Amino acid sequence: MTVFLSRALCAGLLSLLFLSGASAQSRTDYSVGPQYNSTHVYVEPGDFDRFVASFIATFGGKAGKQGVFQVTPTPSETLSQLVVTPAGIVSVFGFKTPVPYPFGEERTGYLVTDIDAAVASALGNGAIRLVDTFPDPIGRDALIQWPGGVNMQLYWHTAKPNYPPLATVPENRIYLTADVADAFVSHWLKFSGGTVVSDDPRAPGIEVGRPEGTIRRIRIKSGFGGMVVFVSDGKIPWPYGHDMTGYEVSNLDETLAKAKGAGVEILVAPYAAAGRREAIVRFPGGYIAEIHGGNRG
Structure with missing residues (x-):
């Protein structure tokens, strides 16, 4: 009986070590910055x-x-x-x-x-x-x-690049439905070694152009930078969902003035949500992006 328990214990320990090693391997961070x-x-x-x-x-x-x-x-x-x-x-x-x-x-x-x-x-x-x-x-x-x-x-x-650190880190903006959002977040966290900064199940719907309701918003940080996942039923108006990246600036109004002077079109005028002001713009050539700053900028 004692031998059986020892063998079982050893097998369990080996299994735990294997799973721990696999987990650590799956979380290896290959990001550079x-x-x-x-x-x-x-x-x-x-x-x-x-x-x-x-x-x-x-x-x-x-x-x-x-x-x-x-x-x-x-x-x-x-x-x-x-x-x-x-x-x-x-x-x-x-x-x-x-x-x-x-x-x-x-x-x-x-x-x-x-x-x-x-x-x-x-x-x-x-x-x-x-x-x-x-x-x-x-x-x-x-x-x-x-x-x-x-x-x-x-x-x-092949030759290692050397770029200066960013003043502000942009966010990868991803729009998903509830059917797949948790699966995506789980897999991305394991791959990137990232962490969930916040997960708000009742974020303001205005963030996806639906001011009458709420959505789920998940913010993630990793060595690959920022990411925000908007979880909804997918019924969101244009141009939301086409904004693949969100850029943080120190003063939103000044940045938008520069943008307009350079031929950039303001698709969504600045609005306040979740402690910051946001706008969506379209650059010459069609690239659509979100730009955000603090409530006063």
Whole structure:
């Protein structure tokens, strides 16, 4: 009897060690920092320079060298330029050829320390592979999808980049229904090593254009930056849901004045919600974004 219990205890301990190791492995953080995470913006080549100029006029910063590259694993040609601002960065693409599927549907590019390990971790934590790892002119990339149809790119650079820290960290804005929100959040937390900052089941519906009711809002923080998940029945008015990224600024009114002077259209005028003021704008070329500041800015 004593032998049986010892064996059972050993088996249990081994099982716990295995599960603990698997859990730790699944939570390995492959992020590099939010200043290396970019929103992917696709515009027509004729709108390319106008968009870049308007984005810099709104948030400050500078643009990297513009060039024409093949950034997909199948034949294509695109204008490409990185725009670095204190409020976040964007990777701008102006395809001269048709955009190969499924490119153009990924919202963000996240720099990782190890592309193979990061992809394996994502797949082990509920993601699926849209495009297997492939080389690009400066590194390697992969496209993945999380539950709810959240597409993103993971990338790795051959030569380690060095970007300055951001003044404010942008938020990845994700709109989901209750059917899949918890699954997405659970998988993302395990992959990113992130934490839930807040989970409000009765957040103001005005945040998704429905001032008459409430929604659930989940805020998450990780090495990949900020994320906010809006959970609703999916019946939300335009342009909500098209705003993939939210940018924090010190003074909202001043920023919007700069934006308007650069040809940016104010789609949703500033409104107060959850301790901050928010607006939604559309840049030349069609890129829609949220911009927010404190109640006085």
